[in-house]
Amino acid sequence: MSGPGVYEQLAALGVATVYEAAGRRGLIDVDLEQLLPGTSVAGPARIAACAQDDNWAVHKVMPAVRPGEVLVLTMPEPRPVALVGDLLLTQARVAGAAGVLVDASTRDVADVRDLGLPVWTRWRRVRGAVKDTPGEIDVPVTVGGQRIEPGDVVLMDADGACVVPAARVAQVLEAALARQAREAAARARYADGEFSYDVNGLREREDRL
Numbered sequence: 215m216s217g218p219g220v221y222e223q224l225a226a227l228g229v230a231t232v233y234e235a236a237g238r239r240g241l242i243d244v245d246l247e248q249l250l251p252g253t254s255v256a257g258p259a260r261i262a263a264c265a266q267d268d269n270w271a272v273h274k275v276m277p278a279v280r281p282g283e284v285l286v287l288t289m290p291e292p293r294p295v296a297l298v299g300d301l302l303l304t305q306a307r308v309a310g311a312a313g314v315l316v317d318a319s320t321r322d323v324a325d326v327r328d329l330g331l332p333v334w335t336r337w338r339r340v341r342g343a344v345k346d347t348p349g350e351i352d353v354p355v356t357v358g359g360q361r362i363e364p365g366d367v368v369l370m371d372a373d374g375a376c377v378v379p380a381a382r383v384a385q386v387l388e389a390a391l392a393r394q395a396r397e398a399a400a401r402a403r404y405a406d407g408e409f410s411y412d413v414n415g416l417r418e419r420e421d422r423l
């Protein structure tokens with residue numbers, strides 16, 4: 215079969231549509247700054263669970279990263295401590311990561327932008343991480359109140375981030391494509407001057423109140 219792959223399709227559908235199609239599940243409920251505006255990515259999670267304020271696990275995870283993966287970096291209590299900068303992210307870029315979710319701080323932002331690797335970060339702060347404790351890689355973590363397991367599909371775009379459990383990807387993709395088709399039909403009507411107040415039956419409902 216040809217055509218765009220599952221990850222490409224999910225990235226194009228976007229976080230809002232996929233989250234809605236998943237039954238409003240999987241939201242990574244935290245403010246993230248998108249360092250490369252205009253990018254959207256989806257891919258299986260490769261996880262580094264760092265010790266507090268420590269980026270040993272980020273160094274450790276780099277040799278494990280496979281092309282197309284979304285690297286998820288977190289620590290027990292996320293704080294504006296720089297888990298990554300351009301040196302670590304160069305390694306992610308060369309490994310072929312689709313994108314990086316930093317549930318902490320990123321530094322060397324100008325150089326990171328030049329790398330062209332899409333990164334979403336909680337903070338931009340240069341405070342350095344220590345390397346005292348190995349932490350863990352390839353383990354489940356919680357980011358923005360949402361559990362992410364290795365291999366779950368993480369999506370990120372201008373709206374933020376969400377995750378789809380690996381076992382639900384096919385079902386959520388199908389529902390998201392259906393939702394996209396419904397939204398396209400609605401968009402065409404609004405572009406023609408109709409109003410959602412009428413199309414969605416809200417005027418009629420209000421008249422009956």
Ligand SMILES: O=C([O-])CC(=O)C(=O)O
Pocket residue numbers: 269296297298299300301302303321322342343
């Ligand atoms: O080395 C660090 O701890 C983070 C950093 O600045 C880089 O990766 O360039």
Ligand SMILES: [Mg+2]
Pocket residue numbers: 299300301321322
């Ligand atoms: Mg640096």
